Amino acid sequence: MATEKAKKQYQTLVKQHTPPRPIVRNVVAAFVVGGLISVLGQLIFGGLTRLGFASKDAYGYTGAVLIGLSALATGFGVYDSLAKFAGMGANLPITGFANSIVSPAIEFKREGYVMGVGAKMFTIAGPVIVYGLASAAVMALLRWLLGGVGR
Amino acid sequence: MNLPVILWAFLIGGALCAVAQLVMDVFKLNAGHVMVGFVVLGAVLSGLGLYQGLVSFAGAGATVPLTGFGHTLVQGMLEDMATRGWIGVFTGGLKAASAGLTAAILFGYIAAIIFTPHG
Amino acid sequence: MSVQEKAPRRQGRYTVVFPTAPRVLGAASVVGPMEGRGPLGQLYDRVTADDILGQKSWEQAETVYMVDACRLALEKAELAPDGVDVLVAGDLLNQMVTSNVAAAQLGIPLFGIYSACASFAQALFQAAVLVEGGFARHVLVATASHHKTAERQYRYPNEFAHQRPPTATWTVTGAGAVVIGGGDGDGPRITAGIVGRVVDLGVKDPYDMGSAMAPAASDTITRMLTDTGTAPEDYDVIITGDLGELGTKLLHELTAQSGLPVSSRHQDAGMLIYRPEQDVHAGASGAAGAAVVFASWLLPQLADGHMQRAMVAATGALHSPTLIQQGGSIPAVCHAVIVEGGRGVGA
Known part of the structure; x- marks a missing residue:
């Protein structure tokens, strides 16, 4: 059984030898790709408002269009190359959220449509929805209690 | 006239992703954790009334990253609470997010039917 | 130390020696396309064109890699499956499915082992023990892994887009098999x-x-x-x-x-x-x-x-x-x- 001291010593050694992550390169790539996906969203939004959708609805529909595009990109296997290059630049936009739902859906098809596709679809996106709703509820209730919402 | 918004969309959308990348690399988190963190961040900023301003000048730059999803949930709840009271916490969130969530589930299911996994 | 009978085939505190030195009778490797493009590409016995091998899943393909490596190794050792007494095999998947299904197809009695990527050395060791002790004439050793089965079991679905850190490794797709036997003759x-x-x-x-x-x-x-x-x-x-x-x-x-x-x-x-x-x-x-x-x-x-x-x-x-x-x-x-x-x- 290794002592705590031995563990500490070894972890210091590991830290000394671990190659630094290429943070600057990663952050720049994330910025550019994340920015470009947002620009694509803005263009879609512009198109939808020109078609006569109210701008409040158009943001929701823009998300849906981006999700559709991401499903295609995931299906053709190009979205993972984008994420390999851009990291969170591909994961953080709604397209990345879509990829996290579409990818297990495709991947677990071989385990069947119910317990595979159906059950595994939210392995990654599930926590996002859970914490999104929970934190939103807390914030909305706080606003209500503090009288920030018209009654 | 449209150009400034597009520029802001690029800058704000890019900046949010850059911060997320920084957090992931510095704290050695995996993508799932950072995605959860940013949804919560969006909800908090929205609840504090700070996010709507970002949406109005950066457009999709604020709505496309996952912080925008948190913002949508909070705003949906607040909207329903304005007309129905506290029950709006239960009815407003997913209503506002329904287009995105339904699209993700349906497109995910269709993709599973059409595509074969290739890794 | 307490008074104990000395174990005659131990040297030092931990090492085991094999006086008759069990012999490698044949060995084979079958790998996927990515490994085939690597520096050892020319040396493998077989490089497959894809990593699904006409199977319904990557898990089933992994079994095919193992069975193919086993058959090739047996061919080189000029043995039929029923000439082998024990198969010692391991892989990375839950319940050692790859080894189990491969053994069912080969019809050789199986010692399934798990020590992750150390399985190959463990299998060679156990094969040598069986042959040295006279418990088996021929033992077949095999290990297999597959990048895509390992990723989906241990980490994320393969289709999930994400960035891997610089210390991440890539699981080898393929299998290796070795036939161990006794007796005279050349061979490591x-x-x-x-x-x-x-x-x-x-x-x-x-x-x-x-x-x-x-x-x-x-x-x-x-x-x-x-x-x-x-x-x-x-x-x-x-x-x-x-x-x-x-x-x-x-x-x-x-x-x-x-x-x-x-x-x-x-x-x-x-x-x-x-x-x-x-x-x-x-x-x-x-x-x-x-x-x-x-x-x-x-x-x-x-x-x-x-x-x-x-x-x-x-x-x-x-x-x-x-x-x-x-x-x-x-x-x-x-x-x-x-x-x-x-x-x-x-x-």
Whole structure:
């Protein structure tokens, strides 16, 4: 059984030898790709408002269009190359959220449509929805209690 | 006239992703954790009334990253609470997010039917 | 120490020696297309065109890799499956499905083993014990792994788009098989073996297996050198399984601290399999890694006299996603055997 001291010593050694992550390169790539996906969203939004959708609805529909595009990109296997290059630049936009739902859906098809596709679809996106709703509820209730919402 | 918004969309959308990348690399988190963190961040900023301003000048730059999803949930709840009271916490969130969530589930299911996994 | 009867085939505290030196009768490697494009591409017995092999799933394809490697190794040893007494096989998947299904197809009695990527050395060790003890005439050893089955079981779905850190390794797609037997004749022989101690120094990052495994490798290699009274320079090569770049650095550091630096003789199988431009980050990993390098690169050099003596020290990160989620760390193990070349060794 290794002592705590031995563990500490070894972890210091590991830290000394671990190659630094290429943070600057990663952050720049994330910025550019994340920015470009947002620009694509803005263009879609512009198109939808020109078609006569109210701008409040158009943001929701823009998300849906981006999700559709991401499903295609995931299906053709190009979205993972984008994420390999851009990291969170591909994961953080709604397209990345879509990829996290579409990818297990495709991947677990071989385990069947119910317990595979159906059950595994939210392995990654599930926590996002859970914490999104929970934190939103807390914030909305706080606003209500503090009288920030018209009654 | 449209150009400034597009520029802001690029800058704000890019900046949010850059911060997320920084957090992931510095704290050695995996993508799932950072995605959860940013949804919560969006909800908090929205609840504090700070996010709507970002949406109005950066457009999709604020709505496309996952912080925008948190913002949508909070705003949906607040909207329903304005007309129905506290029950709006239960009815407003997913209503506002329904287009995105339904699209993700349906497109995910269709993709599973059409595509074969290739890794 | 208490008064005990001496175990006649032990040397030193931990090492086991095989006086009759069980012989390698044949070996084969079958790998996927990506491994085929690596530096050892020409040396493998078979490189497949894709990694699904006409099967319904990658898991089933992994079984095909193992069965094919077994059949090729048997062919080279001029044996039929029913001429083999025991199959000792391992893989990375839950319930060892690959080994189980392969054994069902081959119809050879199975010892299924699991020590992750150290399985290959453990299997060679157990095969040598069975042959040395007269419990089996011929033993077939096989290990397999598949990048896509390992990713989806241990990490994320393959289709999920994400960035892997620089210390991440790439699981080898393929299988290696070796036939071990007794008797006279040429062929590299297994002269000693050692069972690894499980070492856990608190590494928790599933994308940094090399750091988790280096202390186990250092522990096993050092003990074996001490027990046998040999120095690293007495070996043409000390080959580890899949430490990768970082793990290799750490092994060199740890063995230097213990006074038996291996850096001049050490090679890591994981770093022989892919080219830097294949962008697999820290190197290869997986139960098949040590096996395919052994079959394609090491054995021929031992057989033709280029090398006299090698230590095969396969390392395994005994990584459990459940344990990691519960805040646990990654225990690791390293089993090793000494393989000596050509004529005049053993019986």
